[in-house]
Amino acid sequence: MLGKLLKYDLKWTYKGVMVFYILAIIFSTIGRLLSEIENSLIFNIIGQVCIGTAVAMVVNVLINNLIRVWVRFIRNSYKDESYLTHTLPVSKKTIFLSKVLSAIITMITSAVIIVVCVAICYYSQESIEWVKQSLEFVASTYNSTVVGFLLIVTVVLFLEMIFALFAGYIGIIFGQKSNNLKTGKSVLYGFIAYMIPQTITIGIIFILGLFNKDIMNLLNTTSIINVEAIKSIMYAGIVIYICYISIYYLIGKRQFEKGVNVD
Amino acid sequence: MELLECKNLSKFYDKKEALKDVNLKVPRGKIIGLLGKNGSGKTTLIKLINDLLIPTSGEVLINGEKPGVESKKIISYLPERTYLDKDMKVNQVIKYFEEFYDNFNADPARKLLKDLDLDEEQKLSKMSKGMQEKVQLILVMSRKADLYILDEPLGGVDPATRDYILDTILSNFNEGASVIISTHLIADIERILDEVIFIDKGKIILTSPADELRNKENASIDEIFRRCFKC
Amino acid sequence: MNFIFDNDRPIYIQLVEQLKEYIVAGKFKAGEKLPSVREFAMQIKVNPNTVQKALAEIENQKLIYTERTNGKFVTENEKLIENVKKELADQKVQKYFQDMNKLGINKEDAITYLQGK
Numbered sequence: 001m002l003g004k005l006l007k008y009d010l011k012w013t014y015k016g017v018m019v020f021y022i023l024a025i026i027f028s029t030i031g032r033l034l035s036e037i038e039n040s041l042i043f044n045i046i047g048q049v050c051i052g053t054a055v056a057m058v059v060n061v062l063i064n065n066l067i068r069v070w071v072r073f074i075r076n077s078y079k080d081e082s083y084l085t086h087t088l089p090v091s092k093k094t095i096f097l098s099k100v101l102s103a104i105i106t107m108i109t110s111a112v113i114i115v116v117c118v119a120i121c122y123y124s125q126e127s128i129e130w131v132k133q134s135l136e137f138v139a140s141t142y143n144s145t146v147v148g149f150l151l152i153v154t155v156v157l158f159l160e161m162i163f164a165l166f167a168g169y170i171g172i173i174f175g176q177k178s179n180n181l182k183t184g185k186s187v188l189y190g191f192i193a194y195m196i197p198q199t200i201t202i203g204i205i206f207i208l209g210l211f212n213k214d215i216m217n218l219l220n221t222t223s224i225i226n227v228e229a230i231k232s233i234m235y236a237g238i239v240i241y242i243c244y245i246s247i248y249y250l251i252g253k254r255q256f257e258k259g260v261n262v263d
Numbered sequence: 264m265e266l267l268e269c270k271n272l273s274k275f276y277d278k279k280e281a282l283k284d285v286n287l288k289v290p291r292g293k294i295i296g297l298l299g300k301n302g303s304g305k306t307t308l309i310k311l312i313n314d315l316l317i318p319t320s321g322e323v324l325i326n327g328e329k330p331g332v333e334s335k336k337i338i339s340y341l342p343e344r345t346y347l348d349k350d351m352k353v354n355q356v357i358k359y360f361e362e363f364y365d366n367f368n369a370d371p372a373r374k375l376l377k378d379l380d381l382d383e384e385q386k387l388s389k390m391s392k393g394m395q396e397k398v399q400l401i402l403v404m405s406r407k408a409d410l411y412i413l414d415e416p417l418g419g420v421d422p423a424t425r426d427y428i429l430d431t432i433l434s435n436f437n438e439g440a441s442v443i444i445s446t447h448l449i450a451d452i453e454r455i456l457d458e459v460i461f462i463d464k465g466k467i468i469l470t471s472p473a474d475e476l477r478n479k480e481n482a483s484i485d486e487i488f489r490r491c492f493k494c
Numbered sequence: 495m496n497f498i499f500d501n502d503r504p505i506y507i508q509l510v511e512q513l514k515e516y517i518v519a520g521k522f523k524a525g526e527k528l529p530s531v532r533e534f535a536m537q538i539k540v541n542p543n544t545v546q547k548a549l550a551e552i553e554n555q556k557l558i559y560t561e562r563t564n565g566k567f568v569t570e571n572e573k574l575i576e577n578v579k580k581e582l583a584d585q586k587v588q589k590y591f592q593d594m595n596k597l598g599i600n601k602e603d604a605i606t607y608l609q610g611k
Contacts, residue, residue, distance in 0.1 A: 004362050012348075083346035087313050088363050089335040179276050259317040262310070294541050434536050454505050455541045474504035474544070483501030 001090045002098055009102035016068045017061060021113050024057035028120040051121050058114045065110045069103035070168045078176045082262045096256045103165055111158060152234050159241035166248035167194035173255050197244045264327045266291050266410055266441055271321035274307050281307040283465045289441055294455055297445040298488055299462035305445040309414050313340050339408035343415040345395045349388040353381060360402050372405035404435035411442040417451055425451055453484040497538045505540055509548035517557055517568055518579035528566040
């Protein structure tokens with residue numbers, strides 16, 4: 001049953017973001033091609049505009065993806081369509097899992113599309129050299145390659161997005177439980193669910209700082225950034241986000257399994 | 264074991280009592296009218312049976328078990344609103360039902376839809392609300408279920424449609440199954456009922472076999488219902 | 495087949511009455527097969543259990559019989575049908591006299607009145 005649910009959830013979400021995927025790639029490609037034309041100011045300007053549009057599309061892809069999976073969850077679980085969703089011979093646990101998995105899968109796709117678009121816009125021998133040079137110093141202190149460093153940063157950013165996704169789910173599940181002002185409460189609870197762990201994270205970093213001078217320096221000063229400290233924080237960040245996400249998943253699943261009160 | 268049983272079932276919204284201490288048993292093989300005015304608690308009761316609400320107290324048992332995957336396999340439920348994804352085409356919806364419900368039969372459903380001159384390639388969003396409701400009724404009645412729960416299937420439709428709906432229900436429900444029909448339009452439906460349940464202000468005030476009640480009161484169910492709620 | 499029901503009285507009693515009328519009037523012939531309960535219920539738009547109950551009642555009066563696998567048939571006992579017909583006719587006549595009596599017309603005048611029509 002999970003497979004069937006997943007199929008419909010993925011189809012629905014992709015249907016909405018697909019247009020942005022295509023637009024982002026088209027604008028990236030046109031922009032890049034026009035920028036490549038030599039000695040033509042006009043084409044170069046149009047090319048830059050296209051690349052600018054592509055960047056806007058890329059941002060849109062992420063935000064749209066996130067909003068769309070929340071909307072899907074609300075519609076399927078609490079609005080008119082919930083009358084069908086909750087009367088399918090499928091457990092609530094499976095319904096929730098399908099929503100979560102489809103969201104993560106589509107967000108990975110979006111991330112890949114973004115990387116592809118950036119590559120189309122800017123990939124060249126020189127730009128790679130430039131990135132390499134500017135990151136070499138950082139990467140060397142990581143004892144890792146440039147690619148490895150980029151990977152860690154990407155993972156942390158991605159986990160941050162997934163965390164935001166789960167904060168939204170928690171907000172919706174608790175907001176929809178109340179008898180009135182459901183939408184307002186969903187947003188409020190979602191915001192709280194997002195902010196509290198972030199505050200705790202800063203607290204944790206502060207506590208780490210008590211034992212690690214470098215990290216404390218990072219908090220105290222703005223001028224000197226200690227790469228060693230960033231490294232520690234990145235690794236801590238991965239662990240902390242995975243913890244938050246797991247906790248939110250379990251809370252969400254448990255609350256959702258207890259049942260719903262649809263209008 | 265009863266097909267459906269409600270034990271001391273209550274549902275409160277904040278302080279408002281939507282359903283209060285309902286005790287009910289539904290046997291197999293009966294057509295039952297759940298009769299009450301608008302806002303009497305009919306839909307609340309039906310939603311509790313279908314796992315769309317959490318009871319404040321008491322419980323619902325279907326074949327002795329609380330609502331869940333097993334109960335959803337054997338209950339075919341028609342809500343009083345349109346609940347399908349309106350971006351879907353009719354044939355996509357049929358496929359959806361086929362995938363999720365083992366007891367759904369696509370062939371009779373297709374035949375019934377054809378009788379309505381419906382194009383299966385049409386999107387639901389392009390249909391009138393009345394048409395969408397008919398599609399839903401056909402989907403619901405094309406399942407070989409043990410219990411059909413139809414919430415206000417006759418609400419706001421013309422007499423011809425009413426006949427069509429009653430025909431569809433009578434000719435398609437699974438033999439040996441029970442049907443619960445909630446309505447406030449009693450005259451149209453009373454002759455197909457085995458039993459009636461009167462509900463008012465969240466309480467069950469009467470349950471009786473329909474013919475027994477007619478015999479006792481020398482009046483139609485519709486008449487008895489009106490008398491009951493006048494005072 | 496055309497059955498007309500009045501919602502004021504138990505449907506199954508009305509169905510028994512009308513079925514008997516159909517049989518004695520020969521609309522259902524002796525030995526004719528009746529539709530299945532479900533078909534019957536659909537045709538006349540009443541509950542299948544009601545039809546079942548009515549048919550059981552008529553079967554008790556021996557007007558129909560069940561062949562185990564084939565379904566229900568109208569009795570071939572023409573004499574029985576004739577008796578039931580007389581019985582129903584008697585009831586109608588009694589009812590006529592009673593109604594006339596309510597109007598202050600006695601039995602003999604009622605007969606004369608009827609002949610005059």
